[in-house]
Amino acid sequence: MDNLESIISIKNLRMSYGDKNVLKGINLEIPRGQIIGYIGTNGAGKSTTIKIMLGILEGYEGKVEILGQDISNGSVEYKKKIGYVPELADIYENLTAFEYISFLGGIYELEQGKLIERAEKLMKLFGIEGAIYSRISSYSKGMKQKFLIICSLIHNPDILFFDEPLSGLDANSVMIFKEVMSNLSKDGKTIFYSSHIMDVVEKVSDRIVLINNGEIEADGSFEDLRNAKKESSLEEIFNQITGFNDHGRIAKEFVSLVEEV
């Protein structure tokens, strides 16, 4: 597969929950090595898009191809080549990290000894060495997040789906993670990065895709969007596209309601 070929191809993707049309025709072609910042308001359909690509959400219309494979054909081979950090972790917290990594080794059909060794080294780099034999339920929020990031990468996948991956990470760890993303992308990994932290999205993304009302309303580099929208920050571009300039009034009303008592 050469550089110009799409690693992820989404054609006319539609998804509804009952009467509610969440995705109304998303089209995206993503080449190898790109970092896509996928943004939108709360409830815009970002996680829905990611879960469809991961093959954990069915009932969509349209065509989704990952690594050249139509994901609706029932094959799970492509799942071995993707990594995922979920917005809300549903990890087996009663297991120790050691047990969990061993379990992943089984899923990915990788040699467990090597995987554990790699996990221990990665945990050390993230400053959570020594926790591998503790139950995940005993971890702090940041430790869990670091462990989730490690799990998403442990099998050296080609595509990463990060849904709000910085949640709970301290500033130093955020710096490491941003650098890790940049190095992964240089090595040809494709990263689908969904987050509400606009200043980070602005800095790390090669391309920013903004969904609003179920459709793509902006798609381009930060420079492209800045020139098109005549705004200087991604936060301002986001406010403009989503038609929001009411934060002052809402905040005032919010506080006056709080202080009514």
Ligand SMILES: Nc1ncnc2c1ncn2[C@@H]1O[C@H](COP(=O)(O)OP(=O)(O)OP(=O)(O)O)[C@@H](O)[C@H]1O
């Ligand atoms: N299982 C479900 N059943 C019914 N509605 C759902 C379901 N999952 C999501 N939705 C609705 O679909 C919409 C899109 O949800 P989704 O989680 O994809 O949004 P999001 O862009 O990731 O939002 P956020 O930024 O808040 O995480 C929301 O209105 C949500 O209420």
